[in-house]
Amino acid sequence: MNGFDLQELTSAFIVLFAVIDIIGSIPIVLDLKQKGRAVNANKATLIAGTLLVGFFYVGDMMLKLFQVDIASFAVAGAFVIFMMSLEMILDVEIFKNTGPIKEATLVPLVFPLLAGAGAFTTLLSLRAEYAPINILIALLLNMGWVYIVLRMTDRIERLLGKGGIYVIRKFFGIILLAISARLFTANLTLLIQQFQASH
Numbered sequence: 295m296n297g298f299d300l301q302e303l304t305s306a307f308i309v310l311f312a313v314i315d316i317i318g319s320i321p322i323v324l325d326l327k328q329k330g331r332a333v334n335a336n337k338a339t340l341i342a343g344t345l346l347v348g349f350f351y352v353g354d355m356m357l358k359l360f361q362v363d364i365a366s367f368a369v370a371g372a373f374v375i376f377m378m379s380l381e382m383i384l385d386v387e388i389f390k391n392t393g394p395i396k397e398a399t400l401v402p403l404v405f406p407l408l409a410g411a412g413a414f415t416t417l418l419s420l421r422a423e424y425a426p427i428n429i430l431i432a433l434l435l436n437m438g439w440v441y442i443v444l445r446m447t448d449r450i451e452r453l454l455g456k457g458g459i460y461v462i463r464k465f466f467g468i469i470l471l472a473i474s475a476r477l478f479t480a481n482l483t484l485l486i487q488q489f490q491a492s493h
Contacts (some may be wrong), residue, residue: 298431302424306432313416314436316443318409318470321382321463322446329387331398335444338399342408343437347430349409350417364415365484371411372478375470378402382467408440412477 323333349356358369377388406412420429443450451459 297425298427299425302428304428306420307435308417309420310413310428310436312430312435313412314408314440316408316440318466319403320443320447320450321459321466322378322407323403323444324459325382325463326398326403326449327447329398333403333444333447334399335441338403338408338444339437339441341400342404342440343434345404345409346413346417346433346437349414350421350426350429350433353414353418363485363488364418365481367370367489368415368481369485371406372417372474372481374402374406375410375412375474375477378406379467379470379474382463382470397483412473447453 326333357363380386381388417429417433454462
C-alpha cells in the first residue's frame with residue numbers, strides 16, 4: 295500500500311488530468327487575457343500545486359474542523375463552476391474584478407479552475423485507494439502539464455483564431471455546466487442519504 299506503483303501512478307494521473315482539465319480552461323484563460331487580466335503561469339502553477347498538496351495532507355482535518363463534509367464542499371464548488379459556465383455560454387460577466395488585484399491568477403484560475411472542489415474531492419477519494427507517493431507524483435506531473443499549457447496559451451490562440459476560440463468557449467461552457475450538474479447531483483444525493491441516515 296505504501297510503495298511506488300506505476301499502475302497506481304498512471305491511474306491517479308489520468309483521473310487528475312480529467313478533473314483539472316487545463317485544456318478545457320484555455321478559452322477561460324484567453325478570455326481573461328482579452329479582458330486585460332494577466333495570468334502568471336509560474337505563480338498559478340506554484341499556488342495551485344501548493345494548495346493541492348497541502349489539501350492532500352490536511353484536507354480531511356480542515357473540513358472536520360469547520361464541520362464541513364466533502365459532499366457539502368463539492369456542492370459549493372459546483373455552484374462556482376455553474377456560474378463560470380454561465381459566463382462562457384451567455385457572454386456575461388458574473389465574477390466582477392473590483393478588488394485591488396487586477397490579475398486573474400488567483401481567482402478564477404487557481405481557484406476554482408485548477409485547485410477547485412473537484413480536484414480537492416478527487417484527491418481525498420484517491421487517498422482511500424492509492425499509496426500517497428503515487429498520487430503526489432501524479433499530481434506533480436499534472437502541474438507540469440498545466441504550466442506548459444499556460445505558457446503556450448498565446449500560441450494556441452494564434453493557432454485557433456478568434457472564431458475557433460469563440461466556438462471552443464461555448465462548447466466548454468456547456469461541458470463545465472454538465473460537470474457542475476454532475477458534481478451537484480452526485481453530492482446532493484450523498485447529503486440526502488447522510489441526512490436520512492442521521493434521522
